[in-house]
Amino acid sequence: MEHKKTIKGNASLGMLLLKGRTFIALALLVIYFSFSAPNFMEWSSIVLLVKHASLYGLLAIGMTMVIITGGIDLSVGAVVGLSAMIAGGLMTEGIRLPFIAGTIYPNVPLILLIVCLMAIFVGLVSGALIAKVRVPAFIATLGAMYVCRGFAMLRSGGATFPNLFGKKELGNIGFDIIGAGSLVGIPYIIIVFIVLAIIASFIMKKTPLGNQIYAVGGNERAAVISGIKTVRVKLFVYMFSGFCAALAGIIKASELRAAHPATGESWEMIAISSVVLGGTSMSGGVGSIGGTIIGVLVITVLNDGMIMMGVSTFWQMVIKGVVIIAAVIIDLVQKDLQNKAALAARIK
Numbered sequence: 019m020e021h022k023k024t025i026k027g028n029a030s031l032g033m034l035l036l037k038g039r040t041f042i043a044l045a046l047l048v049i050y051f052s053f054s055a056p057n058f059m060e061w062s063s064i065v066l067l068v069k070h071a072s073l074y075g076l077l078a079i080g081m082t083m084v085i086i087t088g089g090i091d092l093s094v095g096a097v098v099g100l101s102a103m104i105a106g107g108l109m110t111e112g113i114r115l116p117f118i119a120g121t122i123y124p125n126v127p128l129i130l131l132i133v134c135l136m137a138i139f140v141g142l143v144s145g146a147l148i149a150k151v152r153v154p155a156f157i158a159t160l161g162a163m164y165v166c167r168g169f170a171m172l173r174s175g176g177a178t179f180p181n182l183f184g185k186k187e188l189g190n191i192g193f194d195i196i197g198a199g200s201l202v203g204i205p206y207i208i209i210v211f212i213v214l215a216i217i218a219s220f221i222m223k224k225t226p227l228g229n230q231i232y233a234v235g236g237n238e239r240a241a242v243i244s245g246i247k248t249v250r251v252k253l254f255v256y257m258f259s260g261f262c263a264a265l266a267g268i269i270k271a272s273e274l275r276a277a278h279p280a281t282g283e284s285w286e287m288i289a290i291s292s293v294v295l296g297g298t299s300m301s302g303g304v305g306s307i308g309g310t311i312i313g314v315l316v317i318t319v320l321n322d323g324m325i326m327m328g329v330s331t332f333w334q335m336v337i338k339g340v341v342i343i344a345a346v347i348i349d350l351v352q353k354d355l356q357n358k359a360a361l362a363a364r365i366k
Contacts, residue, residue: 071318
């Protein structure tokens with residue numbers, strides 16, 4: 019009897035450690051880089067790290083919802099680049115009106131609205147292909163990634179839109195404040211991320227839509243039978259993911275005061291790895307916004323810490339790849355243990 023209790027206790031402890039693996043990894047990384055990386059714990063470095071985490075976190079929040087439904091969105095990095103280029107083009111070139119041979123320059127709020135609507139439309143198209151045409155999510159969003167990246171290049175012929183400060187006489191000043199400004203000492207990018215994280219967490223935990231997102235990822239067939247409009251749910255998560263990518267693109271262009279078509283390259287991988295590290299299952303039905311935030315912090319601490327230590331970019335890629343593979347393996351182990359525990363409970 020004592021032996022069984024010991025085994026059960028060890029199993030419970032092992033499951034607890036698996037569930038808290040991301041937080042443990044974050045704590046260990048912070049401790050390690052505090053001693054190994056120069057200036058890692060300086061206030062300016064911490065603020066910069068949180069800003070990086072916030073930018074990647076915007077993508078990861080949308081990606082969390084997508085992956086919980088059992089999907090994937092490979093287009094978010096390209097949408098970041100396209101969003102930056104559209105914002106940059108509207109700032110510097112405005113909108114040409116051939117029928118009156120003139121050009122209008124939208125103000126900053128209108129630019130933000132146009133960019134966000136464009137990104138939401140990209141998500142709508144991807145979601146429709148996946149939910150209605152039954153194109154696999156990987157293929158649909160991979161295609162969207164190439165289309166968006168291509169349009170980003172075409173927007174300027176591959177060139178950069180520099181000096182996005184606007185002009186007072188054109189009524190479009192203030193764009194640069196979005197990425198560089200702050201409120202009571204807190205950068206706007208961090209505030210935007212916190213607000214979006216709270217909204218997304220509320221949706222997932224407190225609304226019927228959140229329950230439906232989990233239901234679609236857990237068992238889509240059962241969700242259909244229970245009356246859930248799965249097409250609408252999928253459309254929402256891909257549109258929301260596009261919206262998150264638009265915010266990231268706008269903020270990045272504003273921060274740099276320039277827009278380049280390559281902005282956001284490989285960011286989809288950062289978002290996916292953050293979501294997986296945060297405990298969201300790639301098979302769907304399991305995950306949380308809180309877990310994703312910790313996952314984003316792990317990736318950002320690892321990335322910034324290695325840069326401060328002067329680790330080669332090539333080794334950084336290798337280490338990140340190993341971390342992602344390890345996260346997926348641990349997730350599979352956790353699921354296997356949970357299935358065995360559930361089976362044992364039923365037999366008992």
